[in-house]
Amino acid sequence: MEIQLIRGDIIRVGAEAIVNAANPSLLGGGGVDGAIHEAAGPELLAACRTIRNNQYPNGIPSxxxxxxxxxxxxxxxxxxxxxxxxxLGKANPKILADCFTNSLYVASRHDAHSIAFPAIGAGAFGWPAEQVAEIAVKAISEWVSTNKHITSIHKIIMVSHTDEVQRAFETSFGMESIDEIAA
Structure with a gap:
């Protein structure tokens, strides 16, 4: 399984599945969430409203x-x-790790061959980029070790939008980032 670190905009990396560091309401927000909703258009908000109506009326749990x-x-x-x-004092690193592993499971169930992650939690939710990167590399490595022979996913892309996140990903994953490939 290939892992790439890319410096750029997550909506432009060319992955089949893009992970949204979502506001629990699923109705949009700032940062990555706002950018994804804006680029995806009204269909995404409508789909999120359906999930709210049918599965998670109070929003998705962390x-x-x-x-x-x-x-x-x-x-x-x-x-x-x-x-x-x-x-807000919700400091459980296991739940943050679950964001990465559960996203991988969902992408695999949808037969995605590639998935792009932002630094989930490192923006408005206040997690230090270094801690997010350490949690991400451990969670992803464990998931890949267990599932590499049964998953459709062949490429995991970690996308950094800031210097701080880029340095944290590079340190934790032990590789250098490449610049976003122009679309």
Whole structure:
């Protein structure tokens, strides 16, 4: 399984599944969530409202991952997961790890061959980029070790949008980032 670190915009990396560091409401927000909703168009919001109406009327719990079609994005799927909000005192690293592993499970169940992750929790939810990167590499490595022979996923892309996240990913994953390939 290939793992890449890319410096760029997650909506442009060309993955079949894009992970949205979602607001638990699933109704959009700022940062990655806002950018994905804006680029995907109204179809994404409608799909999220359906999930709210049918599965999670109060929003998705932290660590859970759900998939929607990707609307106007080049991806096939958007995998929505909400980190525990460190700024609100929700500091369980296991739940943050679940964001990564559950997203991988959901993407695999949808037969995605590639998945792109942002630094889930490192934005508005207040997790330090270094801690997110350490949790991500451990969770992803364990998931790949267990599932590499039975999953459709062949490529995992970690996308950094800031210097801080890029340094954290490079340190934790032990590799250098490449610049986003122009679409």
């Amino acid at each position: 660590g859970i991952a759900v998939a929607t079609k990707a609307g106007q994005l080049d991806a096939r799927w958007v995998i929505h997961t909400a980190a525990p909000n460190l700024k």
